[in-house]
Amino acid sequence: MTKTICGVNKQVNSIIYAMLLSLSLLIGYYFIDKIVATEIVRQNQSTFIDRDVNTEFVTASKSVYLGKSLFDGKCASCHLIFKNSTGPALMSLEERGPWSDRTELYNWIRNPAKFMSTNGYTKNLKKEFGSMMQAFPDLTNAEINAIVDYINASQSMRQVIY
Numbered sequence: 001m002t003k004t005i006c007g008v009n010k011q012v013n014s015i016i017y018a019m020l021l022s023l024s025l026l027i028g029y030y031f032i033d034k035i036v037a038t039e040i041v042r043q044n045q046s047t048f049i050d051r052d053v054n055t056e057f058v059t060a061s062k063s064v065y066l067g068k069s070l071f072d073g074k075c076a077s078c079h080l081i082f083k084n085s086t087g088p089a090l091m092s093l094e095e096r097g098p099w100s101d102r103t104e105l106y107n108w109i110r111n112p113a114k115f116m117s118t119n120g121y122t123k124n125l126k127k128e129f130g131s132m133m134q135a136f137p138d139l140t141n142a143e144i145n146a147i148v149d150y151i152n153a154s155q156s157m158r159q160v161i162y
């Protein structure tokens with residue numbers, strides 16, 4: 001009688017041990033999983049923040065933003081990006097005439113009349129468009145770069161949308 005009870009007790013004991021063991025394994029697994037997951041999130045966040053701080057993207061979009069306000073304020077009265085108006089459409093600017101050379105573009109925008117006196121490409125533009133472009137002697141290199149960034153960004157957006 002006692003033996004049987006003892007036997008039963010032993011069995012019950014080992015079942016309880018087995019259950020406790022698997023429970024502690026489960027709890028252990030749960031915590032390790034949590035720790036690993038938190039670490040992965042932390043790593044991702046820090047790369048995200050690094051990217052956000054150094055990005056050329058942030059600098060580029062600032063330039064595009066500045067370029068838009070300069071373009072709207074100073075160029076849009078005579079130029080559209082995608083259509084000719086008083087002056088030529090400015091899309092794909094760097095693929096025409098001397099404009100792949102940024103220095104040439106700076107010189108043109110600051111003093112079109114002087115530039116035209118020695119440049120056949122712009123002389124022909126004047127024949128085609130009839131009027132003379134206004135000079136912007138005060139625009140800095142960075143501001144002109146920003147205008148070009150804005151034109152190029154508008155073009156990429158259009159390629160994405162259409």
Ligand code: HEC
Pocket residue numbers: 071074075076077078079086087088089090093096097099109112122125126127129130131132133134136147
């Ligand atoms: C008063 C009108 C007027 C304004 C304002 C003006 N432009 Fe022009 N632009 C022209 C005309 C007209 C031409 C064609 C050449 C000519 O006849 O002088 C031209 C030509 C150009 C060209 C050469 C285009 C090509 O197809 O090769 C560029 C680049 C240019 N303009 C940039 C600008 C920028 C950038 C601004 C603003 C900062 C600006 N223009 C403001 C009238 C203007």
